[in-house]
Amino acid sequence: MTQVLELQFETTMGKTATITIDEPKPNITASEIQQVMQTIITGNVFEVKSGAFVAIRGARLIDRQVSTFELGIM
Numbered sequence: 001m002t003q004v005l006e007l008q009f010e011t012t013m014g015k016t017a018t019i020t021i022d023e024p025k026p027n028i029t030a031s032e033i034q035q036v037m038q039t040i041i042t043g044n045v046f047e048v049k050s051g052a053f054v055a056i057r058g059a060r061l062i063d064r065q066v067s068t069f070e071l072g073i074m
Helices: 030-042
Strands: 002-011 016-022 051-064
Touching: 002 030, 030 051
Parallel strands: none
Antiparallel strands: 002 016, 002 051
16 A cells, blocks of 8 residues: 655635655654644745645545556456
């Protein structure tokens, strides 16, 4: 199973911008996520077409599991 952490920010134009992080550290906490997101906003680290990141909209951890079928194809 793989995990993806999505960090959702509000931009200066009121849009949502998302940063996706593959395989975040195990047992990451909401406090750690919020601290990192605030650092990104304060440091004006990223800017997208809809502007700079100005607020935290949310974060979510997505678990994904892929199952492969053996089809006997040669």
